[in-house]
Amino acid sequence: MNIVIENGRVIDPKNAVDRNASLFIANGKVAGLGEAPAGFVAEQTIDATGCVVCPGLIDLGARLNSIEAELAAAVAGGVTSLVVPPDADPPLDEPELADRLVHRAKEIARARVLPLGALTLGLKGERLAELAGLKKAGCVAFSQASVPMIDSEALLRAMEYAATFGFAVWLQPQDYWLSRNGIAHEGEVASRLGLAGIPVAAESIAIATIVQFVRDTGCRVHLTRLSSADGVALVKAASADGLPVTFDIGVHHLLLTDNDIGYFNPHARFVPPLRTERDRQALSDAVVAGLAPICSDHTPVGADEKLLPFGEAKAGATGLEVLLPLTLRWAEAAGVTLSAALARITAAPAEVLGLQRGQLAPGATADVCVFDPAAVWQLTPDALKSRGKNSPWTGYLLNGKVRRTLVGGRVVYSG
Amino acid sequence: MHNPQLNKDGELTHLLSIEGLPQRILTQILDTAESFMEVSARDVKKVPLLRGKSVFNLFFENSTRTRTTFEIAAKRLSADVINLDINKSSASKGETLLDTIDNLCAMHANLFVVRHASSGAPFLIAEHLQRIGLNDVHVVNAGDGRHAHPTQGLLDMYTIRHYKKDFTQLRVAIVGDILHSRVARSDIHALTILGVPEVRAIGPETLLPKHLDKLGVHVFHDMEEGLKDCDVVIMLRLQNERMTGALLPSAGEYFRHYGLTPQKLAAARPDAIVMHPGPMNRGVEIHSAVADGPQAVILPQVTFGIAVRMAVMSIVAGN
Numbered sequence: 001m002n003i004v005i006e007n008g009r010v011i012d013p014k015n016a017v018d019r020n021a022s023l024f025i026a027n028g029k030v031a032g033l034g035e036a037p038a039g040f041v042a043e044q045t046i047d048a049t050g051c052v053v054c055p056g057l058i059d060l061g062a063r064l065n066s067i068e069a070e071l072a073a074a075v076a077g078g079v080t081s082l083v084v085p086p087d088a089d090p091p092l093d094e095p096e097l098a099d100r101l102v103h104r105a106k107e108i109a110r111a112r113v114l115p116l117g118a119l120t121l122g123l124k125g126e127r128l129a130e131l132a133g134l135k136k137a138g139c140v141a142f143s144q145a146s147v148p149m150i151d152s153e154a155l156l157r158a159m160e161y162a163a164t165f166g167f168a169v170w171l172q173p174q175d176y177w178l179s180r181n182g183i184a185h186e187g188e189v190a191s192r193l194g195l196a197g198i199p200v201a202a203e204s205i206a207i208a209t210i211v212q213f214v215r216d217t218g219c220r221v222h223l224t225r226l227s228s229a230d231g232v233a234l235v236k237a238a239s240a241d242g243l244p245v246t247f248d249i250g251v252h253h254l255l256l257t258d259n260d261i262g263y264f265n266p267h268a269r270f271v272p273p274l275r276t277e278r279d280r281q282a283l284s285d286a287v288v289a290g291l292a293p294i295c296s297d298h299t300p301v302g303a304d305e306k307l308l309p310f311g312e313a314k315a316g317a318t319g320l321e322v323l324l325p326l327t328l329r330w331a332e333a334a335g336v337t338l339s340a341a342l343a344r345i346t347a348a349p350a351e352v353l354g355l356q357r358g359q360l361a362p363g364a365t366a367d368v369c370v371f372d373p374a375a376v377w378q379l380t381p382d383a384l385k386s387r388g389k390n391s392p393w394t395g396y397l398l399n400g401k402v403r404r405t406l407v408g409g410r411v412v413y414s415g
Numbered sequence: 416m417h418n419p420q421l422n423k424d425g426e427l428t429h430l431l432s433i434e435g436l437p438q439r440i441l442t443q444i445l446d447t448a449e450s451f452m453e454v455s456a457r458d459v460k461k462v463p464l465l466r467g468k469s470v471f472n473l474f475f476e477n478s479t480r481t482r483t484t485f486e487i488a489a490k491r492l493s494a495d496v497i498n499l500d501i502n503k504s505s506a507s508k509g510e511t512l513l514d515t516i517d518n519l520c521a522m523h524a525n526l527f528v529v530r531h532a533s534s535g536a537p538f539l540i541a542e543h544l545q546r547i548g549l550n551d552v553h554v555v556n557a558g559d560g561r562h563a564h565p566t567q568g569l570l571d572m573y574t575i576r577h578y579k580k581d582f583t584q585l586r587v588a589i590v591g592d593i594l595h596s597r598v599a600r601s602d603i604h605a606l607t608i609l610g611v612p613e614v615r616a617i618g619p620e621t622l623l624p625k626h627l628d629k630l631g632v633h634v635f636h637d638m639e640e641g642l643k644d645c646d647v648v649i650m651l652r653l654q655n656e657r658m659t660g661a662l663l664p665s666a667g668e669y670f671r672h673y674g675l676t677p678q679k680l681a682a683a684r685p686d687a688i689v690m691h692p693g694p695m696n697r698g699v700e701i702h703s704a705v706a707d708g709p710q711a712v713i714l715p716q717v718t719f720g721i722a723v724r725m726a727v728m729s730i731v732a733g734n
Contacts, residue, residue, distance in 0.1 A: 191624035192434070194534040194561030194600060263419055263542075264535030307513055307543075309533030311560070 008048025056080025300388020534560030568601025
């Protein structure tokens with residue numbers, strides 16, 4: 001179908017486009033910007049007056065407890081591609097499971113699902129999963145999700161094996177021993193509230209180990225959800241050495257600190273934990289500098305699993321429908337332009353994945369998000385399509401509402 | 416930040432933590448407790464302040480001593496007291512904490528005395544009661560995880576005031592396993608709020624929480640140095656399980672460095688008092704010669720504890 005999106009402000013950070021123009025879409029691809037391509041006859045016109053037209057968001061981490069509801073949530077949040085960690089139940093450690101997930105996502109036909117295969121069977125950190133088989137079934141890389149690798153030798157061998165085939169490994173750096181009993185950042189807040197602490201060293205030690213193994217194996221590694229200033233400094237040093245290491249940051253870690261735990265607010269419980277203002281500032285600086293994309297780390301948690309004492313409540317927050325508004329909120333606080341902010345959730349994650357998506361150049365796949373940056377809405381459970389209503393932002397007014405989402409040139413969401 | 420233990424008039428409606436309470440409320444509790452001391456000395460040890468009210472002792476973690484003192488305090492206020500040993504009932508059948516609370520509210524509970532192994536559990540209950548609009552049901556924290564044990568903190572303050580009169584000239588040392596101690600946290604906040612100029616913490620690095628200095632505490636690793644010229648020494652119980660990990664090598668080595676002996680106590684002021692929340696491990700954190708000596712006020716603490724718990728329950732249920 002031929003679609004024209006008119007009267008919008010087109011922002012395509014990858015191609016340095018930021019101007020009012022019409023976007024022409026034909027055969028699922030971007031056909032032109034500004035001038036209609038020769039012979040283009042629009043079958044559908046979308047009026048984007050007052051709206052921003054940008055590439056569909058690419059989210060490097062979203063859990064899908066119920067695939068239908070969460071993919072509806074994704075497109076309602078303007079997310080057109082999302083990476084799914086393998087810590088589902090059961091863990092994504094067999095090619096058939098990956099195959100089924102990819103197939104199911106195609107059937108539902110909303111956002112594109114990019115599964116991460118389990119690096120080890122059952123995520124137990126012992127025996128390797130069938131990486132090549134998982135890859136064939138559609139996994140884009142291999143991961144332990146947020147489960148730490150206890151056995152360093154197993155990690156080294158897994159990275160050697162992955163490097164053999166040129167597969168990327170995604171790891172959330174957290175030392176098992178230093179994090180197994182902790183529930184909050186080891187600092188003043190945890191001391192005051194009597195919560196068992198997770199020191200920053202849990203992250204930095206794990207990064208140091210992984211970086212050394214990258215040096216030894218040449219394995220391409222993406223580090224997920226960094227939480228500390230020390231962690232960022234270590235990865236920066238590794239990149240400066242030319243090692244193939246990238247990292248991302250969860251949007252909540254850009255905006256919140258351990259102070260937000262307040263009086264034991266279970267919605268401020270995350271893995272890795274929220275850390276100090278100094279850490280938050282370092283994470284924000286890294287994103288401002290273009291070193292890391294932002295992801296939602298979408299983790300739907302049922303109300304019953306949050307209505308528990310802090311240390312017993314499940315960690316994580318809903319993210320797909322707040323990734324865009326929270327990124328805008330961060331950008332405003334950090335003094336970042338709209339175009340630069342959008343780059344962190346479009347072109348930058350595409351680059352981590354090695355994909356040509358996250359842009360609107362002619363010929364690119366027409367994954368598009370149309371949103372009203374000035375629209376204000378209140379985050380309430382009913383406002384979310386996700387089954388996960390858990391958010392530290394419940395009750396807050398957020399800026400930025402998605403009006404249309406297109407995947408492959410097809411409108412999959414209107415709001 | 417909204418303090419969930421105060422109502423809209425700034426009065427105490429739950430006692431969850433000492434932290435964040437104004438000095439006037441602490442003083443009100445201590446003064447009220449003083450007026451109740453006389454009740455316990457009577458032949459008929461009862462006042463009718465909570466007559467017709469139901470106090471539920473909800474102990475998700477075992478503690479015969481604390482539960483007993485709350486039970487006595489509630490009975491002296493003429494309340495009906497129901498003891499629920501949750502380990503043996505609903506929690507083991509999979510009922511959630513808040514389900515249990517809803518059920519007991521349906522039985523018209525007026526006050527919950529809660530002990531729980533998770534830090535913050537009484538806050539969850541108090542917020543839940545507010546959410547469902549039960550503003551006349553009150554929560555008293557009887558110890559949550561490592562976080563707080565506010566009635567113990569208050570009875571410690573009562574004891575100090577009883578023997579030392581004025582808080583503003585004192586040097587107070589808290590000795591031992593502060594990391595895992597809810598008593599220590601409540602004491603630190605209470606001492607600070609009541610104007611004690613110097614609060615010290617003494618222990619090995621493994622038993623001290625990080626950034627203790629941010630709570631206004633001076634940290635010492637050496638007993639003699641830390642106890643020097645102190646007016647009050649608060650000893651903490653050392654749990655046996657602390658010996659199994661890498662926190663401490665042995666009870667013997669701990670006692671040699673941090674056990675309170677008459678020799679070490681000599682560094683404190685001659686009229687210093689020695690306190691302990693109990694139960695004591697003689698020969699681990701305290702020598703019997705000190706525990707049974709003239710400076711120990713450990714048994715009076717227990718007596719004061721009943722008056723303080725009466726004061727707390729009558730104040731929150733009265734607001």
